[in-house]
Amino acid sequence: MSLILALAIALTVAAGVYLALSRDLFRCIVGLAVLGSAVNLVVFAAGRFGPIQPPIVSAGAEKLAEHAANPLPQALVLTAIVISFALLCFSLVLGARLRQQSGSDDSNQLRNAEPLPADPVKPPVLD
Amino acid sequence: MLILLPLLIPLATALLTALLYRQVMGRRVVSLFGAGCFLVCAILLLIDVERVGRLSVALGSWPLPYGIEFAADRLSAALVLISAVLGVAVLWHQTSAADPAPETPLLHPLIHGLLAAVSAAFLTADLFNLYVWFELMLIAALGLLVHGGEPRQLEAAFKYLALNMVGTLLFLAAVAFIYGATGQLNFTALSAAARRPELAAALPVYVTLLVLAFLLKAGAFPLFAWLPASYHTLPAPVLALFGGLLTKVGVYALLRLLGQVFDAAPDLLFEGLGWLALLTMLTGGLGAVYHWDLRRILAFHIVSQIGYLLLGIALASAAGAAATLFFTLHNILAKANLFLIAGLIWALAGHYDLRRIGGLYLARPGLALLFLVVAFSLVGAPPSSGFWSKFLLVRETFVQEHYVWGGVALAVSLLTLYSMVKIWLEAFWKPHPEGPDSVVSVANLAPAYAAALLLAVLTLAMGFMPEPWVRYVEAASYGFMDSQQAAL
Numbered sequence: 223m224s225l226i227l228a229l230a231i232a233l234t235v236a237a238g239v240y241l242a243l244s245r246d247l248f249r250c251i252v253g254l255a256v257l258g259s260a261v262n263l264v265v266f267a268a269g270r271f272g273p274i275q276p277p278i279v280s281a282g283a284e285k286l287a288e289h290a291a292n293p294l295p296q297a298l299v300l301t302a303i304v305i306s307f308a309l310l311c312f313s314l315v316l317g318a319r320l321r322q323q324s325g326s327d328d329s330n331q332l333r334n335a336e337p338l339p340a341d342p343v344k345p346p347v348l349d
Numbered sequence: 350m351l352i353l354l355p356l357l358i359p360l361a362t363a364l365l366t367a368l369l370y371r372q373v374m375g376r377r378v379v380s381l382f383g384a385g386c387f388l389v390c391a392i393l394l395l396i397d398v399e400r401v402g403r404l405s406v407a408l409g410s411w412p413l414p415y416g417i418e419f420a421a422d423r424l425s426a427a428l429v430l431i432s433a434v435l436g437v438a439v440l441w442h443q444t445s446a447a448d449p450a451p452e453t454p455l456l457h458p459l460i461h462g463l464l465a466a467v468s469a470a471f472l473t474a475d476l477f478n479l480y481v482w483f484e485l486m487l488i489a490a491l492g493l494l495v496h497g498g499e500p501r502q503l504e505a506a507f508k509y510l511a512l513n514m515v516g517t518l519l520f521l522a523a524v525a526f527i528y529g530a531t532g533q534l535n536f537t538a539l540s541a542a543a544r545r546p547e548l549a550a551a552l553p554v555y556v557t558l559l560v561l562a563f564l565l566k567a568g569a570f571p572l573f574a575w576l577p578a579s580y581h582t583l584p585a586p587v588l589a590l591f592g593g594l595l596t597k598v599g600v601y602a603l604l605r606l607l608g609q610v611f612d613a614a615p616d617l618l619f620e621g622l623g624w625l626a627l628l629t630m631l632t633g634g635l636g637a638v639y640h641w642d643l644r645r646i647l648a649f650h651i652v653s654q655i656g657y658l659l660l661g662i663a664l665a666s667a668a669g670a671a672a673t674l675f676f677t678l679h680n681i682l683a684k685a686n687l688f689l690i691a692g693l694i695w696a697l698a699g700h701y702d703l704r705r706i707g708g709l710y711l712a713r714p715g716l717a718l719l720f721l722v723v724a725f726s727l728v729g730a731p732p733s734s735g736f737w738s739k740f741l742l743v744r745e746t747f748v749q750e751h752y753v754w755g756g757v758a759l760a761v762s763l764l765t766l767y768s769m770v771k772i773w774l775e776a777f778w779k780p781h782p783e784g785p786d787s788v789v790s791v792a793n794l795a796p797a798y799a800a801a802l803l804l805a806v807l808t809l810a811m812g813f814m815p816e817p818w819v820r821y822v823e824a825a826s827y828g829f830m831d832s833q834q835a836a837l
Contacts, residue, residue, distance in 0.1 A: 242511070242515075247507065250511060254511065254514045254515070254518075257514075257515075257518055258514075258518055261518045261521050261522045261525070262521075264521075264522050264525045264526070265521060265522075265524070265525040265528075267525070267529070268525040268526070268528045268529035269529075294528075295525070295528070298477055298524075298525075298528075301477075301481065302480075302521055305481070305484045308488065309484075309487070309488070309510075309514065312488070312491060312510075313507075313510055313514075316491075316495065316503060316506060316507055316510065317507070319495075319503055320500070320503045320504060320507060323500040323503065324500050324503075324504070329507075332504050332507075334500045334501040334504050335501045335502075335504045335505045335508075335578065335579070335581075335582050336578060344641065344704075345639060345640055345641055345642070345645075347641075347642075347702045347704065347705065348581070348642055348645075348701070348702065349700075
């Protein structure tokens, strides 16, 4: 079980890094989102997992059963999912606006903030 | 309760200014008033911490280590106070005509959101909670980057977002690994758990991952590319806020985690951090030498100064931590002030590029003097706050016999001096390229002058009366490194 999860996380990280290194804005954003999912799986794996009891104290008992799941990583991963979803939405809108305004989604073409120098010694003037 | 106010007041102000989205004046007044309350609270918190030593509150009355703890010691209280001072100065500057940010309804909520996230990050004593505040800081910073809406700013925001997301994900993964290994998130509980012998092999790897994430957030070599790529697109007051605070939160997290929580980390980690610090100083300084745009020069200097702060952490001693804290306080004041002054230069001379401006010494000798005082403080000329910062830092490198580290730190000051002299010669000394009448009179610059003067007075106070400040930072660092002192 641990091995399968580890392999799944490794594969997701690889896919995320590959996409995030792309020059295309949207592939980069999707890559970061995939990478975020991989990290969320890591957080989830920080607790116990597998065929175990839900973390609910049964009626009459004082504490959790011995093999109950750890609820804390689930709470953490929920927080992380919410935050990364907000950031994903923001970055998609940002990407769409950038494409609209600059007419390109190739990061090599997006040179408004840092124009390439024409002079070998002095940087260009930003106006 | 006092300990939560530096977080609740900016949050409440953000909410109120968001509700006042129709009234420009109302927003401004509420925003300034909120910043004032934040400042008063930060002062009260500092006084209380000075009296008691360490304040702590666990939310929801959960027993520790299960409740989320907020704690203020001298280190946190000083940084919260300096953030509050900067918040007031920046909002004051924003009311002037010196390159203010456009007053959209979102500006003030975002600034206060940023202040809330920064002060909460200084106060929290829980690793996952720290992650949440870093995320809030990222979201507020992104909002401020794009809220002008120019293509250049959107582009900068994308670079900022992509690289900072990677840092955030590294941070979250490190938190997960550390929680998986120790079962703790509270700083005090983590510190105890980190000493368990069975974790001696795995934990340094996780801590290194965590350090990598904070190095990216702090803008250290070779992970600083997002900083000079984005900061120069911002208007002056927001730029001052970013340049003064954001990277310093990363430095604070490193200081807190390596100095207190994981102080048993292997020497190799600190040794590597030291060399990275030197490379950060050097590359930041060299980047600044190449550029001619005021904002870009100053942005590269942020990177260079981060190197000094990291060097103090790499020394792994109470004196090193004290030097880092003193340097951070000095740097927040001086760096933010230089950006505020850059806004004034833009308003008077008409451009940020040094090749397009000049003649300010003749036209505005007062501004020239203000710049000179702050610039020489950043360089570290005696007797200025920068001098004492570098003195504390370099003395500790020599005490620990890291002569190369100390030597490089001193040599990089020359690069800083070169850049500052370049700004002085080009912006102030040479005549304006478009004739002597090109320095225009601008109405409503008084608030900008006042804000810059406020920060300059604090810088001068640090320079001419260093004893109380040094005594405070030494008490702070001995306070949070007491476990290490006991071991020695």
